[in-house]
Amino acid sequence: MSLTIEEKQEKLAECETSSDFYNLYTLIFKEEVPRTGLRSGNDEIDSIIDAIIDNKKIEEVKNPDGSTGERI
């Protein structure tokens, strides 16, 4: 889905719940938000907003092999 910057801003302003941000990301990029390794839900939504505004997908952060869940 191709949106202008104004449309993206409008849609972001309409997001109320956390799920709204995740759904908007899926709508725009046609894929789920990948693993970010971020511990805070706030921070993950920040990265979703940045991705939408910059029109750049979030790069998946892989958990290093042989280690427990990475927390950033």
Added chain:
Amino acid sequence: MADAFKDSFKQFAGKKQEILSRLADTHEERIINTLKNLEDEIISDLTKLTDGGVKLNTQLAIKLRPNLKTLIEKNFLKEADSIVSEYDEIVKEYQRFIKPLPIPDRFKILTKPDLKVINDLKFLSFSGFEDMGNRFLDTIANEVYQSSVTGRPFNQMVKNIRGQINGVYQRSNETAINRLTDYIDKNRYSENAQIIQKVKNAREILHTKYASDILGNNMRRYASQIAQDSLMQFDGQFTLYKGKEAGITKYQYVGTNITTTRGFCRTHLNRIFTEEEARSLWQSTWRGKSGTDPFINRGGYRCRHSFILYDDDWFTEETDDNIKEQTKTNDKQRKDQAKNKTQSLVPNVAIGSLLNRGSDKVRKAYEDDFNSQLTDQQKNIVNKIEKPEIIKNGKKGYYSYIEKELSAELNAVDGYKGGKGVKSFVIAHEYGHHIDFSTSGQRFRAWSQDNEGFKKAIQKDKKKFKGKEINKGNNNIDYTINDTEALDEIFNDLATKNEVIMNSGSFQWTRKLTELREDGYGEVSDIIDALVKGRFRKNYSMWGHSMSYWKTAGSVETEIFANLFAIRHNKKAYDLAKKYIPNTVKEFEKRLLELERL
């Protein structure tokens, strides 16, 4: 002149006796309260599991033994462990006592061997409680078994068990009896003559009216006696050990005279002995004697007299001045200690040198941050177990069980830019993973992911929430939580939502950001996130891990273990964990006890 100084010394030494008495009183009271809870929990458990006795048969009676054991561990032994940890106060009091005296400074500090002796003596004391717990486990389990064999009425079995735990002071359905026992417990150490008389009367009523309930060998009788005697034994043995170490050859027998003071103690109070003289005198016989070692047995069971170090050469003007000065310092220290009861004797865990880089200042700060996230018990555990190969002060938090590498940020905060932020106990969290993996006995596996008790406890705790059971095959049962109401409540316990203004170029809009209420609540959030496999973090903007991570085998168990390890020292956060996952916390505490005794 020396006599005047002796008076000053006597008053100074009397402080130690006050501390001993206070500890003995509070320890006995705590043990008594614990036994009341134990009695209630055992009866409630037995009633529930046997359906009021209807289902009790020999097979079930055998199966009930582990439950009884858990209840004794959870109530009685847990309290005993906490009581024994307070023996540190005796050591601190000894240090205060010795400080102004003219003996070399090297005997006034605690050395590593001293700490080992202290730990050994504490372990010995705990063993006394443990032996007693095991003895009564046998007694109660036998009672249940015999009742199932002989068909003894359930009510009679309950009455016998209550008697075996608390004797004449057992909980009763009769309010009057409970009122009397509560009154005695509350006022047993009153010094008010009228109250002493009332306590005496209450005891008489209890014994006369309910005489048939008296069981001589009940747990309460022994436990309250052990609570007092093991404290006094610790004091006596530690005093003798330090005296010998400093080359002091004399000991004074001190304390107060009360109406029940034994004739032996009354005669020898304030006398000065060499060790040999005391040992020789203690071979004689007297009423109420319990053994022949003066430093262990004193006058007998429950005797509160004790020994202090003594030397005639100490009574000089200079020592007297030192004592006066020290008395002022001690008063201040005691006040501070009362304010900060968590002051610890266990030395800090040295991990600063393991940091792969950093200035001395950073290494020291890192070590302090880590130690502030541990209880004494955890420090003891960490000190016993091999440390990680590498520790990094990194923004990313992780533990590599292959490389034995730990990365955690110094002074980490959970929050958002512009918010107040709360402390995140990330170093202890990652170290918790290290402990979990390095004590499992298997390469690249964590204890928590393979321990049936821990795994079952998590499933049991999940069942408190609305949801459904899913059989994944191979006896792998999972329970999925689908309880928005409960998650809403937990969210409100842990966090608030703040409206903040967002900017994108010239465009502005408002957004709600989550802010945690207290330190360590990020770790509690991660526990809840584990239970709901990432939905808490995602749907509530809380702290946790991604949904894909929670699909990894063992992630739920290992993260819960690490988070409990991280918040063990923080009462508010740990109390919330107890509220949400009580069974898991019990298993975790059992594991800490096991690790402490490794």
